[in-house]
Amino acid sequence: xxxxxxxxxxxxxxxxxxxxxxxxxxxxxxxxxxxxxxxxxxxxxxxxxxxxxxxxxxxxxxxxxxxxxxxxxxxxxxxxxxxxxxxxxxxxxxxxxxxxxxxxxxxxxxxxxxxxxxxxxxxxxxxxxxxxxxxxxxxxxxxxxxxxxxxxxxxxxxxxxxxxxxxxxxxxxxxxxxxxxxxxxxxxxxxxxxxxxxxxxxxxxxxxxxxxxxxxxxxxxxxxxxxxxxxxxxxxxxxxxxxxxxxxxxxxxxxxxxxxxxxxxxxxxxxxxxxxxxxxxxxxxxxxxxxxxxxxxxxxxxxxxxxxxxxxxxxxxxxxxx
Numbered sequence: 345x346x347x348x349x350x351x352x353x354x355x356x357x358x359x360x361x362x363x364x365x366x367x368x369x370x371x372x373x374x375x376x377x378x379x380x381x382x383x384x385x386x387x388x389x390x391x392x393x394x395x396x397x398x399x400x401x402x403x404x405x406x407x408x409x410x411x412x413x414x415x416x417x418x419x420x421x422x423x424x425x426x427x428x429x430x431x432x433x434x435x436x437x438x439x440x441x442x443x444x445x446x447x448x449x450x451x452x453x454x455x456x457x458x459x460x461x462x463x464x465x466x467x468x469x470x471x472x473x474x475x476x477x478x479x480x481x482x483x484x485x486x487x488x489x490x491x492x493x494x495x496x497x498x499x500x501x502x503x504x505x506x507x508x509x510x511x512x513x514x515x516x517x518x519x520x521x522x523x524x525x526x527x528x529x530x531x532x533x534x535x536x537x538x539x540x541x542x543x544x545x546x547x548x549x550x551x552x553x554x555x556x557x558x559x560x561x562x563x564x565x566x567x568x569x570x571x572x573x574x575x576x577x578x579x580x581x582x583x584x585x586x587x588x589x590x591x592x593x594x595x596x597x598x599x600x601x602x603x604x605x606x607x608x609x610x611x612x613x614x615x616x617x618x619x620x621x622x623x624x625x626x627x628x629x630x631x632x633x634x635x636x637x638x639x640x641x642x643x644x645x646x647x648x649x650x651x652x653x654x655x656x657x658x659x660x661x662x663x664x665x666x
Contacts, residue, residue: 359400362457363407364450365414371450374400375458380451385413390420397426404468406461408433415477422471429461429469436460476566479533479540483563486526486556487604493519530559543568547652549661552616552623560608561652569656576653580605582646609645616648622664623648 364371370383370393381396383389397405405421407414409430421428436453439460445452472480493516500512534540540562547558561568567579577583581601616623623644630640655662 358403358462360458360461361397361400361402361405362454362459362461363405363417364453364457365407365410365417366450367413369450370417371454372396373451373454373458374402375455375462378455380454382450385417387416390417393417394420394424394426397421398424403427404429404461404465406431406457406466408436408457418471427468428471429466431457431460431466435464439464475533475537476563479530479559479563482526482530482533483559484604486523486530486559487607489519489523489526493523527555531555534559534562543656546655546659546661550616550648550652550655551620551662551664552612552648553652554615557608557612560604564602564608565605568653571653573650573653577646577649580609580649582606582609582642582649606645609649610641612648613641613644617644620664 359377360375362373362375364373366385368385370385370389371380372383372393373380383393383396405426405428407418407428407430409418409432418428418430436457440456443456443459445456496512496516496519500509500516503509503512534544544558544562547553547561548555553561565580567576571579574583579601581603613623617627618624626647627640627644630643631637635643651662
């Protein structure tokens, strides 16, 4: 039997690192030593940081995913075999509030992230590779272009001159061509990987899912089919959260999760209710029970997600009779 003192020493030897990523700097804190150091967010700075981390041999390095600003350092840590995890900034901010920290500086943010790592001990995650990052960016860019297309159409409806309308029409024409070009790039990227193409083909057997929604699910929800129904719903942000206190029972609400996936599932739910008899009947039953339209819509989105998760897990196409 291991003595309690030895166990305590082993726990104290564990070190957790928090990195606050910004455009120019990488602010690094070590818990529980409260050590702090700043590195440049450049090739040389990242090389110095990785060497420091290898020397330190931390239990886990935690960072807030910051898109392109953090990709190089995350890739470098992954290549060096350093265990790391990207954590939703909302969780870090909630942890800071629980610690009664109202001030915000880069140094304090790094310390908070390190303390979060040591206290909550999240699971290390695998860094996305170049192909995954490229597909993620392409899908995100398509969404941006679609939003731009919508906004320009709204502007055209309120345009006060022919010249303004002509300018908008020219821009809309370019946007349409650019969306078509991005769609081709997305299709090519997915076809280059057998696992992606098979996943997309399986997803599109579900009546209500087309090329756009399936691309979002491939790019932004790689966990589909690998988690339980409750876990996948929580990950996406479609698990209703209870609000109860004493005798008061509030309305359950969804919160957090992956917004891009939720938006895609919302589009899918509209198509599914219109074209998929099983989803249409489910939505109708919910409305007949008195559920508000928004609540019924979210329930349909969650049911679709659970069905898709089951399809991916079993490797089976959509069967309306199941």
